[in-house]
Amino acid sequence: MAPLQPPRRKDPLKRTRLPLLPPGQRSRAAHHLTAAAAEGRFALPRCAVCGAFHFPVREACPDCLSARIEMVEAPEGATVLSQTTAEVPADNYFRERAPWRVGLVKMDAGPTALVHLHPEGIAGSRLRLVLMLDRAGQAVLYAGPEQKGADPMTDPQWREMTADPLHRRVLITDARSFAAPALVKALVEAGAREVRLGLPEAWKPFATEKLTALPGVSVVPLDLGSERSVADHARDYGGKTEIVINTADHMRPGGALGGSITATRDAMEAVVFGPMRLAQALAPAMIGRGADGPTGAAAWVNLLSVHALAPSPALAGWSAAQAAALAWSHSLRADLAQGGVKLLNLFCGPADSDWFQTWPQPKVGGSAVATAAVSGLKRGLEEMFVGDVAKDVQARLAANPKAVEREMRQG
Amino acid sequence: MTNPLTLLVSALGSGAVEVVDLTQTLREDSPTIVLPPEFGASAPVRIERISRYDANGPAWYWNNLNFGEHTGTHFDAPVHWFTGRDLPLNTVDTLPVADMIAPACVIDCSAESADPDFLLTIAHVEAWEAKHGRIPARSWVLMRTDWSKRQGAAYANLRDDGAHTPGPDAAVMRWLVDERGILGFGTETIGTDAGQGGHLTPPYPAHHYLHGAGRYGLQCLAALDRLPPTGAVILAAPLKVHEGSGSPLRVLALIPKEG
Numbered sequence: 001m002a003p004l005q006p007p008r009r010k011d012p013l014k015r016t017r018l019p020l021l022p023p024g025q026r027s028r029a030a031h032h033l034t035a036a037a038a039e040g041r042f043a044l045p046r047c048a049v050c051g052a053f054h055f056p057v058r059e060a061c062p063d064c065l066s067a068r069i070e071m072v073e074a075p076e077g078a079t080v081l082s083q084t085t086a087e088v089p090a091d092n093y094f095r096e097r098a099p100w101r102v103g104l105v106k107m108d109a110g111p112t113a114l115v116h117l118h119p120e121g122i123a124g125s126r127l128r129l130v131l132m133l134d135r136a137g138q139a140v141l142y143a144g145p146e147q148k149g150a151d152p153m154t155d156p157q158w159r160e161m162t163a164d165p166l167h168r169r170v171l172i173t174d175a176r177s178f179a180a181p182a183l184v185k186a187l188v189e190a191g192a193r194e195v196r197l198g199l200p201e202a203w204k205p206f207a208t209e210k211l212t213a214l215p216g217v218s219v220v221p222l223d224l225g226s227e228r229s230v231a232d233h234a235r236d237y238g239g240k241t242e243i244v245i246n247t248a249d250h251m252r253p254g255g256a257l258g259g260s261i262t263a264t265r266d267a268m269e270a271v272v273f274g275p276m277r278l279a280q281a282l283a284p285a286m287i288g289r290g291a292d293g294p295t296g297a298a299a300w301v302n303l304l305s306v307h308a309l310a311p312s313p314a315l316a317g318w319s320a321a322q323a324a325a326l327a328w329s330h331s332l333r334a335d336l337a338q339g340g341v342k343l344l345n346l347f348c349g350p351a352d353s354d355w356f357q358t359w360p361q362p363k364v365g366g367s368a369v370a371t372a373a374v375s376g377l378k379r380g381l382e383e384m385f386v387g388d389v390a391k392d393v394q395a396r397l398a399a400n401p402k403a404v405e406r407e408m409r410q411g
Numbered sequence: 412m413t414n415p416l417t418l419l420v421s422a423l424g425s426g427a428v429e430v431v432d433l434t435q436t437l438r439e440d441s442p443t444i445v446l447p448p449e450f451g452a453s454a455p456v457r458i459e460r461i462s463r464y465d466a467n468g469p470a471w472y473w474n475n476l477n478f479g480e481h482t483g484t485h486f487d488a489p490v491h492w493f494t495g496r497d498l499p500l501n502t503v504d505t506l507p508v509a510d511m512i513a514p515a516c517v518i519d520c521s522a523e524s525a526d527p528d529f530l531l532t533i534a535h536v537e538a539w540e541a542k543h544g545r546i547p548a549r550s551w552v553l554m555r556t557d558w559s560k561r562q563g564a565a566y567a568n569l570r571d572d573g574a575h576t577p578g579p580d581a582a583v584m585r586w587l588v589d590e591r592g593i594l595g596f597g598t599e600t601i602g603t604d605a606g607q608g609g610h611l612t613p614p615y616p617a618h619h620y621l622h623g624a625g626r627y628g629l630q631c632l633a634a635l636d637r638l639p640p641t642g643a644v645i646l647a648a649p650l651k652v653h654e655g656s657g658s659p660l661r662v663l664a665l666i667p668k669e670g
């Protein structure tokens with residue numbers, strides 16, 4: 001398949017295609033797959049008694065009727081049993097995107113499943129299964145090239161379920177973020193058409209030259225704290241933004257009693273109210289352009305801290321602000337979903353920035369954030385944990401959240 | 412006897428007395444003082460709409476304002492500095508209203524202030540006095556630099572060792588307060604002190620001496636180039652904020668029409 005070409009300028013006589021979504025209803029149990037797909041894991045339901053994998057998720061084991069079903073990482077390989085191409089699907093979403101290839105595969109894990117099929121998939125061929133979130137945000141199976149690292153991006157069906165920066169225009173909300181230089185580099189390397197960095201308080205010194213040396217990169221005044229600044233930005237770029245990477249932050253240490261309320265308010269302003277302002281100005285246009293061709297509006301990325309999930313008593317106010325940002329992001333995700341626009345939260349460990357200077361290693365540098373962001377976009381993920389600390393906290397939270405609460409007292 | 416205010420109103424009406432606005436517009440992108448981030452920082456100016464003839468208020472337009480006491484064109488009360496903390500009537504809500512209307516001497520430093528580190532000295536003021544007469548007690552001394560004509564980064568002029576903006580040296584502030592008994596000192600830059608005033612002795616001498624003697628500061632003024640060296644009257648009434656250390660305000664000057 002030919003690689004994706006840069007989009008042509010829009011024909012002003014044609015109506016922008018409204019976003020339609022694939023069927024979105026799922027059972028409660030089926031969301032076990034959503035959880036795995038959101039993080040890019042290939043986990044399938046397995047009977048805890050007889051050990052058989054199933055697909056789809058069932059309330060009880062079809063082999064032994066046990067109700068003890070667990071989600072377990074499963075072998076990703078599969079063999080294509082049969083394939084077909086839907087030329088004129090009945091569903092409007094798929095009809096607009098036809099022809100659409102689907103196939104029946106026999107999983108190495110055991111079950112047989114109907115999957116979205118890569119063009120290489122023909123009867124008898126070996127493929128690798130991926131649990132993905134489709135445009136409706138529901139977990140679906142995609143069968144792509146078997147070799148790990150193979151680029152499925154040439155398949156429009158894969159692109160439809162991801163938010164690849166290729167040929168898209170990206171806004172990084174705060175050029176002063178520690179992650180901004182690495183993000184710019186990674187996005188340009190990933191083929192982003194434009195990378196725009198917002199510069200708050202443009203009257204304070206900031207060296208833009210290094211950032212804007214790369215092609216398509218610009219720095220524009222943008223202060224998420226200012227209604228006017230955000231509205232002015234949206235007036236210029238509302239219809240010209242396909243991916244937002246929100247890097248706004250304001251970390252100040254301080255405990256629940258000794259911490260400064262002003263600093264907490266500043267943190268809330270930076271990580272909650274500022275992005276709210278931006279989303280209210282920009283997201284409606286993104287939702288409206290969710291189906292605007294293969295490089296339409298695709299994703300909103302938040303750079304959050306893992307302390308959004310596990311507050312640190314030493315960073316009480318900031319942790320609360322992070323938790324508020326996370327809570328709000330779920331609502332934003334629900335709104336963005338109307339246009340099939342994804343929301344990816346990156347949960348980072350302590351950043352390699354001035355405000356975490358005294359924190360023990362390992363810390364998260366800009367390049368780790370950038371690698372995760374681009375990878376998450378290319379895979380259409382919703383949640384990623386960046387850095388060893390964040391991954392460790394995630395695992396410990398899953399095992400025993402109360403223990404994490406106590407352990408966080410030690411920092 | 413004629414009511415003197417009748418004369419004033421008449422002069423205002425005839426244009427014999429002009430009103431000059433010395434205030435910068437309070438904007439969200441107005442630069443504010445920058446301190447090391449481990450200190451608390453002034454909130455910037457924020458203007459958030461409540462409604463504008465829309466669903467939140469069909470017939471009316473109004474905003475919520477949020478800003479620090481020391482943003483935009485603003486007034487410093489004596490309590491702002493530790494040296495003035497124990498003085499009576501040292502807050503904006505208690506300071507004598509009579510002080511809110513006072514004459515001004517305007518010292519033109521616009522040529523010298525091309526150098527961002529220009530410091531006003533006693534010699535400069537003495538030279539000014541040789542031309543325009545002794546600075547009367549209880550009058551404002553306004554340092555005209557024309558820096559209010561600058562915008563954004565050029566106005567704040569921050570470098571990696573802090574702000575570089577013109578201001579007074581320590582000796583002249585002490586002298587103006589002790590020897591001339593001025594009411595206050597006003598600048599067009601952010602702060603009554605020079606950008607590097609924290610490195611003078613004592614640090615921030617304008618704040619130190621003015622407020623220690625119960626005198627006032629005005630900063631981020633504009634249009635000082637429209638004032639005569641003497642003869643202008645300043646109207647500077649800060650908001651009556653409970654125990655306030657200062658406030659943004661509208662500063663007006665009354666000037667006799669030239670010619």
